[in-house]
Amino acid sequence: MKVAIMGSGAMGSLFGGLLAEAGENVILIDVWKEHVDAINRSGLKIRGVDGDRVVEVKATTQPSEAGLVDLILIFVKSYDTRKAAIDALPMVSSNTVFLTLQNGLGNYEQIAEVVGSERVIAGTTAQGSTLIAPGEIYHAGSGITIIGEISGVVTTRVKRISEIFNRAGIKTEVSGNIQGVIWDKLIINVGINAITALTRMRNCELLEVPEVKEVARKAVMEAVKVAQKAGIKLEVKNPVEEVFRVARLTAKNKSSMLQDVERKRKTEIDAINGAIVILGKKYGVKTPVNETLTALIKGLELTITRRK
Amino acid sequence: MKVAIMGSGAMGSLFGGLLAEAGENVILIDVWKEHVDAINRSGLKIRGVDGDRVVEVKATTQPSEAGLVDLILIFVKSYDTRKAAIDALPMVSSNTVFLTLQNGLGNYEQIAEVVGSERVIAGTTAQGSTLIAPGEIYHAGSGITIIGEISGVVTTRVKRISEIFNRAGIKTEVSGNIQGVIWDKLIINVGINAITALTRMRNCELLEVPEVKEVARKAVMEAVKVAQKAGIKLEVKNPVEEVFRVARLTAKNKSSMLQDVERKRKTEIDAINGAIVILGKKYGVKTPVNETLTALIKGLELTITRRK
Secondary structure (H helix, E strand, C coil): CEEEEECCCHHHHHHHHHHHHCCCEEEEECCCHHHHHHHHHHCEEEEECCCCEEECCEEECCHHHCCCEEEEEECCCHHHHHHHHHHCHHHEEEEEEEEECCCCCCHHHHHHHHHCHHHEEEEEEEEEEEEEECCEEEEEEEEEEEEECCCCCCCHHHHHHHHHHHHCCCCEEECCCHHHHHHHHHHHHHHHHHHHHHHCCCHHHHHCCHHHHHHHHHHHHHHHHHHHHCCCCCCCCCHHHHHHHHHHHCCCCCCHHHHHHHCCCCCCHHHCHHHHHHHHHHHCCCCHHHHHHHHHHHHHHHHHHHCC | CEEEEECCCHHHHHHHHHHHHCCCEEEEECCCHHHHHHHHHHCEEEEECCCCEEECCEEECCHHHCCCEEEEEECCCHHHHHHHHHHCHHHEEEEEEEEECCCCCCHHHHHHHHHCHHHEEEEEEEEEEEEEECCEEEEEEEEEEEEECCCCCCCHHHHHHHHHHHHCCCCEEECCCHHHHHHHHHHHHHHHHHHHHHHCCCHHHHHCCHHHHHHHHHHHHHHHHHHHHCCCCCCCCCHHHHHHHHHHHCCCCCCHHHHHHHCCCCCCHHHCHHHHHHHHHHHCCCCHHHHHHHHHHHHHHHHHHHCC
C-alpha cells in the first residue's frame, strides 16, 4: 500500500516509520526541511520501546513529489488540518482514503470539506512518540489505535487499514462508534490540557489542589452535556473519574498543551476546549469554564508568541 | 502622632517615610531584617515623583520594641493580615486606631476580629511604590488615598488622620461610603489581576484578545452581582468600562498578581477573586468565572512555590 504522512513530526514519523519497516511504500511529508533532509540522508532513527534502529524511508517537503497514493495519514496540528488536506490534493486518486488520528474535534470535518466525507475515516491513537532531533524520534509507548467510519459502518477499507497497521506492529482495533471514541479522548484533553498549561502542573499535580480538580470536573461535565445534546455516545461510563484516572496514570507527564506553552508554540485549544464552547452555543449548553480556559490560553498564546 | 507601620514593604515604607518626613513619630515594622537594618543604618531612601532624598525613620522587626502608638497602618499582604493584627497587640492602648489601605476584601474584618471593629478604619490608596533594594523605594505616582469608617459616619478621628496625611503630602479624602470605594478598587483587581497573571499579559494586552476581554467582563459582572446582593453601593457607574479604562491607563504595567507570579510568591487571590466566590456562595450568586480564575491561580501557586 502506498502511504503518505502529512505532518511527519513525532507521531507522523512513528506511524510512517513502522509502516515502512513492515514493507509498505511510505513517504513522509513535512515542512521542516532539516528533519526531511536528515531522514533522506541517514534514515529515520527510532529509539524506544521496541529497540533502537534506523528505518529507510523517503521524505519530502513537497506533496507534489509523492505521486498518487492509497492512504494519506493526517498528523499535522489541528489548526493546520485544512491546509494539510488542500496540500495533499496532488496525491489524491479516485480511491485515495484519508485517515485522521489527530487530537481534538473538527479534523474529520475539515478534511471532509476539502476532499468529500466519503474519502475520510477517523480515529485515535494512544501511541507515544517524541521528536528528539531532526530525523530521530523516541517511541515512548505502544498504546492502542482505534479507527472507524464516521457512519459507524465497519467497511472493508477500515478492516484493511487495521490489518496493515497491526502487521506493522501498530496495535489497532476497528470501532463502530468512532465518534464516541474520539469524544472519550477529547474529554480527557478538555479536563487536563488547558488547566495544566495555565498552572504549569504535571498531570498528577492537578489532583493535589481541590479547587483545580473541581475546575477539571466542571470543564468535563460541560463537555459531557454538549456530547449528549450532540447525540454522541461516549464509550466511557464515568468521564470525570476517567480523567482523574488518566491524570494518575500519566502522573509525571506534561500535557501536550503545557509542552506547547513551554516551547512558545500555538496550542490546539480551538480543537479542544474551544470546540466545546462553539458546540455549547450551537446546542444551548452553557460552558463558562471552557470559555474561561479557552480565553486564557488565547491570551497566553499572545504573550508567548510575542515575547519568544 | 505616633504611627506604626505593620508591613513596611514598598507601600508601607512610602507612607511611613512621608509621615516621618512631615514630623510624625513613625516606626516601620517588617519581618525583612536586611531592609530594617538598611533603614536604621542609612535612613530610608525615597526616589521618584517628589525628588530623591533620604528620610530618617526608625525601623524594627519587633512590634514589642515600638511602645504604645496612636495609629497602626496595616500594609502586609492580605493573607498575613490576621497575623499582623495579632503581632501589633503590644502597641495597642485604649485609643489606638488601626487603618487598613490593603488590596482586596476581608482585611477590615480580620483586623476587627482581633482588636474589635470600633478600633478599625479602612480605605484605599492609589499611591504607587516599588521596593528597589533594602532601604530604598521608588515613589512612582501620587494617586488619591480615600479613608472612612465602615459605618459611613464621618468621625473626628477619620478627619484628623486625613489632615495628617494631607500635611505629609499624601493626598487624602474622607468618604461616607468607604465600602463602595473598597469594592470599586476590588472590582478593578477582579477584572485584571488573575487574568494577567495567568496569561502573563501587561494590562493593555488584556484588551487585545476579544475572548480575554469577555472573561474580564464576566468576572466583573459576577462581582457586581455579588456587591448588589451584599448591599454594597459602588461609586463607579459602569464597572466594566472602568476596568477597561484602568487597563488602558496602566497599559504598560504588570499587575501586582503577575509580579507575584513572576517572583514565585504567594498571591492575594483569596482576597480578590476568591472573596467573590465565597460571597457568591453566601448570597446565592453563581460565580463560575471567578471560581475558575481562583482555582487556576491556586494551581499556579503550587507549581511556582514548588519549583522555585
